[in-house]
Amino acid sequence: MDSLTQAMLGAAVGEAVLGKKAGNKAAAWGAAAGTLPDLDVLLNPFLSDVTQLVFHRSFTHALLFGVVLAPVLGTLIARIHRDGAATRREWGWLVFAALFTHPLLDCFTTYGTQIFQPFSNYPVSFHSLFIIDLLYTVPLAVGLILALRRHPEAARRRLFNYVGLGLSCSYLLVTIVNKTIATSAFREALAAQGLAYERLATRPTPLNSLLWTAQAEDDDGYWIGLYSLLDGNRPIGFKRLDKNATLLDGLRDDPDVQRLLWFSGGYYIVEQRDGALVFNDIRFGRSDSWLADEGAYIFSFRIEPDSAGTRAASIKQQPLTVRFDTATWMPLVRRVFGR
Numbered sequence: 541m542d543s544l545t546q547a548m549l550g551a552a553v554g555e556a557v558l559g560k561k562a563g564n565k566a567a568a569w570g571a572a573a574g575t576l577p578d579l580d581v582l583l584n585p586f587l588s589d590v591t592q593l594v595f596h597r598s599f600t601h602a603l604l605f606g607v608v609l610a611p612v613l614g615t616l617i618a619r620i621h622r623d624g625a626a627t628r629r630e631w632g633w634l635v636f637a638a639l640f641t642h643p644l645l646d647c648f649t650t651y652g653t654q655i656f657q658p659f660s661n662y663p664v665s666f667h668s669l670f671i672i673d674l675l676y677t678v679p680l681a682v683g684l685i686l687a688l689r690r691h692p693e694a695a696r697r698r699l700f701n702y703v704g705l706g707l708s709c710s711y712l713l714v715t716i717v718n719k720t721i722a723t724s725a726f727r728e729a730l731a732a733q734g735l736a737y738e739r740l741a742t743r744p745t746p747l748n749s750l751l752w753t754a755q756a757e758d759d760d761g762y763w764i765g766l767y768s769l770l771d772g773n774r775p776i777g778f779k780r781l782d783k784n785a786t787l788l789d790g791l792r793d794d795p796d797v798q799r800l801l802w803f804s805g806g807y808y809i810v811e812q813r814d815g816a817l818v819f820n821d822i823r824f825g826r827s828d829s830w831l832a833d834e835g836a837y838i839f840s841f842r843i844e845p846d847s848a849g850t851r852a853a854s855i856k857q858q859p860l861t862v863r864f865d866t867a868t869w870m871p872l873v874r875r876v877f878g879r
Contacts, residue, residue: 541649541669541672542671545645545677546574546575546577547574548574548681549641550575550642553574553637554571554574556705558626561625561626563692564688565621566634574639576642577601577605577643581596598661599658601646602654602657604658606639607636609635614628614631614633614634648669648712648715649670650665650667650670651671652664667741667744668715668719668744670746675749676708677708683702687701718769719752721769722769723740723742725776726740726752726756726776730765735756738758738759739756740757742754750876751876753829753830754766761780761782761784762822764778764780764830765778772878781822783810787812791850793850794852797843797852800819804819804823808822809822816845818843819843820839821838826838836860838860841857842855
């Protein structure tokens with residue numbers, strides 16, 4: 541999720557764990573701990589574009605990271621606050637709770653979170669939540685703000701915070717239910733239209749959990765479809781996209797190309813453009829949200845082969861070209877509501 545949401549979650553968790561004893565300091569340290577895993581991006585200037593993909597949401601998002609770091613930070617915070625409001629162990633539990641809930645929330649998104657590092661680099665992803673979703677963040681923020689305005693020992697303070705956390709956690713369950721409904725609708729539509737596939741992935745479109753996209757893969761490419769839970773009996777249409785996987789045949793032994801293949805989970809499209817190859821990770825969609833035929837892929841990498849054509853001389857991520865205007869977003873809004 542976005543860093544603001546993670547800070548809010550960490551603050552709410554900190555308040556729930558230690559707010560009654562430590563007051564607003566608990567929320568402040570919870571927010572700091574909740575933000576800490578995402579500071580791995582500070583190393584991006586020293587990493588290649590491809591290595592950044594592998595490094596982000598790796599060891600700083602692992603469960604072991606929280607286990608190891610919590611007692612260290614708990615001791616440090618206890619030394620900073622010598623008023624005795626909370627013990628070193630209690631501060632450690634607060635830090636652990638914030639560091640634990642951060643990657644857990646990230647698992648609901650599409651990027652993938654390597655929570656089992658260093659034992660496994662498997663990216664856990666439930667694909668049910670977009671990286672920014674106000675229906676998750678707003679209840680969390682409102683409950684926290686209302687709580688922090690009350691005295692630390694006031695019952696309403698804890699109530700407001702618990703309600704905010706409860707609503708946000710309930711929304712995560714709603715996204716799982718919505719995903720299940722959408723996946724079932726896509727499977728029925730594919731079967732009704734006689735479209736064969738080997739695997740099917742469904743993910744929410746930006747900023748909502750009502751409109752879903754499906755990527756049904758066969759040997760040569762994908763059937764891409766959109767379905768809103770508000771569509772009613774509207775039939776689902778699918779558009780065809782060729783994978784062009786053979787364009788990578790000469791480069792598959794290149795370590796950076798292997799990292800791209802791993803990161804994409806195999807959901808990619810390759811294009812030839814100006815003497816180079818363009819690797820598009822289709823999981824994150826396009827700037828047109830699949831509503832037109834002219835969108836740019838959100839995650840796209842230009843691969844310049846070497847003279848022998850067996851290694852990548854360079855791989856650069858392409859700039860994001862999404863426009864934030866009504867012409868771009870209004871079609872998406874209308875489609876969310878079944879129009």
